[in-house]
Amino acid sequence: MKMFVCVKQIPDPNTVVSKLDPNTKRLVRAGVSLVLDPGDESTISAAIKLRDTIGNSELTAISMGPASAQEGLRRALAMGVDRAILITDPALAGSDAPGTARALAAAIKKEEVDLIYCSTESTDGYTGMVPGGIAEFLGIPQLTFAREITVEGNKAIAKCVTLTGYQTVESPLPAVVTIASGSFEAIYPTMKGIMSAKKKPFVQYSLADLGIDPAQVGEAGARERVLTIGKAEARAVGQVIKDDGNAAQAIADFLQRYQLL
């Protein structure tokens, strides 16, 4: 099987408080520590697991972003992905979800594909609109919020999370599948993995390579625009205390004071 996993390099959600640039109205990336989206680490691990179960399969990690996005792809390779594709072009800056999906779909379309893995949503933008867009541009089904996925013949079967439990959904291949983050434990790259990653195939595409009109992507193609950026109403600062053995008492006192017991 030919498998793809779409990944994204994002500001480290554990250390960076994301900011918007008031002039460009885009996410501030300069001077910010970037990491492979932690949700993608789980998704990559799910894809590697299925590739190894099926056997005789190839897994390609693909990303769209500035040159720095190649770091995220290097990590994917070190985790065990076979090859990587980076789509990078100045005209892609400011792409909205459909613009991003258009670029990723165009690169995937150059090859044979059976299954495309994505995280349900990125940990910086949270729109969750890219996977469905890729599926639409490729004209294939998408199975979303999957916690388990199996392939039987020419079909993918996924257990997908619902509000009240889950549903089992079947779809013909090729298909896009989105993994609910954390459903699979992330593989930690080994030293051997990191060394071998350097020798794995790494392809880079520009928009011209993909035959995409720059007017359809990036800020030029975005169908939404930010009008204003304002401050949210902050909550009043509360009291923070260290537990000295009386924390339960302190909380109970608080509850009693506000008649919450």
Added chain:
Amino acid sequence: MSKTVWVLVELEDGKAARSSLEVLGKAAQLGRAEAIVLGSAAREVALTLGEYGAEKVYVHANANYDNYLTLPAVDTLSALVKEHQPALLLLATTYNLRDIAARLSARNNMGLITDATDLSYEDDTLNVTVPWGGDNVVTATHSQQGTGIVLTRPKAFSIAQYAGRNAEIETLNASINPESLKMKVLERVEVQSEGPSLEDASVIVSGGRGLGKAENFHLVEELAAALGGAAGATRAIVDAGWLPYSYQVGQTGKTVKPTLYIACGISGAIQHLAGMKGSKYIVAINKDEHAPIFSVADLGIVGDTLTILPQLTKEVKRRKAQ
């Protein structure tokens, strides 16, 4: 001129989903609200939608919408949007509606704004309010002509009543493209939880990664039970498979506004804060004094959740018994 605002009303167990009715109320406030209902129970549900603000309802009573996900609805909506060109398609943020929105937008080149908490028209410009990051609020708009899509954050709006309003019903009978019958639902499984639901509870006790392992979640449930509340969870532990999704509080889970929210072993990722920041009182227990959850807590305890929880449950029971 009044704008025509469409709402795709989702069906749950043969009834209109509450989240869709909330959005319909908002649509009626913005302009002329029209609903689309697709599925085997569509006709029965359509007859009730006038009272929630719809002036017109497009109905396609066909079981293929129930048994096959996304594509049949995208086909039908694409054709309808082309024909009628409403100003806006307003959708609640749910699994199915997110999937439908993503494909509709890509297929028809429609602008798409997610996670809206409010909308208004200023002359012809739509202003969409979107909370962003920890402490910003952005207003955004669609930058092209034609129908735009907005997905709204759960609980952003309340249901509106339009007593006595009767919506005009238009029956759709287009045949469904067999090519779109691809994502077949084989089985639906409900996972039941006890006690009050998260949506209704005035007290919520939630657990996160700091609990260490799934087996410790009972400590959260016991405190919730002692306080007569509901137990909730972060996306991290739901994704890890400790609990079903119905427990998840956060941007992609449930947005809750209880009187009291106790966060146990929760660091406070933005996506979690988005779902609980509206609580009246917030108490947080976490071993990391720099955890972002403390920035929204009225009372923060830096300490070991696993030690404090059973002590607190005992103390709550003792004081309640007095």
